Amino acid sequence: MGLIRKRYFLFLFNVYWFLVLPMTDADNTELIYKGCAEQKLQDPSGIFSQNLKSLLDSLVSVSQSGKRVFFTTTSGEGQNVVMGLYQCRGDLSDSACYDCVSKVPDLLDKLCGKVVAARIQLIGCYLRYEIVGFKQVPETQLLYKVCGSKKASYDDGFEERRESAFGMVESGVKNTGNLFYTGSYQSLYVLGQCEGDLAKDDCGDCVKSAEDQAKAQCGDSISAQIYLHKCSISYSFYYKKGSSTSSSPGRAIEKIFSFPCFVVLTMYYTCVSSLPGEKRSLDTQRTVALAVGGFAALGFLIVCLLCLKSVLKKKGDKY
Structure with missing residues (x-):
């Protein structure tokens, strides 16, 4: 009984792995684009670099507080002022906003280096900064x-x-x-x-x-x-009754077979493992034959239907 129970929990875990994990949202910290000024930051005294670090630390700190989707601030005085801001997508949670903003400082350093102005756009947020006097661009640029x-x-x-x-x-x-x-x-x-x-x-x-x-x-x-x-x-x-435009015959076959096949084989393994030796051997051969034949027939039928649908669509597009 203990062995059966363990394999049953293994089965449930695999169901969770195949069903739940693929449904997680896209990574909000994925890079969309970078905008780096061509002009390098001339900073022999290190004042600008210090002000920029203070600015970025302040922006990350405010995002961590979970109170603001948008925040702008400055760091430094006189001609050494650096202005910066961040904005998170309006539907992000407080923690997701912070996770997104906190990734940007390292990306700025890796992707742009020390420049007078830069902008990093991620899926869930963006952050930009510029030194005082930097040429402004139109709002609709x-x-x-x-x-x-x-x-x-x-x-x-x-x-x-x-x-x-x-x-x-x-x-x-x-x-x-x-x-x-x-x-x-x-x-x-x-x-x-x-x-x-x-x-x-x-x-x-x-x-x-x-x-x-x-x-x-x-x-x-x-x-x-x-x-x-x-x-x-x-x-x-999304067209055709809500089906995603990313759908394709290949993805359809993948969706049809990946999880069901895995579940059937896991259930089969769990049940057969609990049978006595001789009965397990006979049932194994019979079950494997039925499973392979059944899925082969189902796969062939689905491929034929998808090919027929593709041919009919191409003919329809000609008229």
Whole structure:
């Protein structure tokens, strides 16, 4: 009984491993882009470096307090002042915000070195700094874009849905307290956010500029990320009754077989291991034959159906 119980718990653990862990969210500390000024920091006295370190320490400390999604501050005096800020995505928890911001100082040093201004954009946050007198860029300056490779079909109503979703974002960022909005409209997920010191109307104008950039830069891509100096937007379109656009025959087969096969084999191993020796041998041969034959037949059927679907779709696209 003890052996059976141990293998039963092993089975439950493997179910958790295959079901729960793949569902975790994307890493909020993953790098999206870096922006490093070309001008190196001339600092023979070390004052700027000291002020920059104090600035970064202050930003990380405030993010750890869990009270602010956006924070800006300065360090130093006179001509040695360094200004900096961080902003976390509006739907992040306090701990996730801190985890994100705390990763940036090391990345700044590794990716940019000692420069007069820099910006690091991660999935969940960004941090930037600049020395006093650094040339300012417009609020709607395009900094970075990511356009999805998959294009919308002519008959799926993508452009109309995107226009409606964009309207929701423009209104949403102005009507929320933290200049952040996320929502969906007819299978199109959209997110928008402005830097925390923007006025509401300016935020709406910035988001509108980001939307225009998305149309101009990404065209009919069904997903995009647009980063301007003071705001950003992103969207992803899921079609065919909510199925993800990342779906493919290969991924479909993987999803169908990976977990069920593992569960069946684990259950089989658990049950058979508890049988007497002779019966276990006979049942092993019979079960293996049935399992292999059954999954082979099921796999062949699924592949045939997927191929047929692909052929029909290609024929339909010709007309």
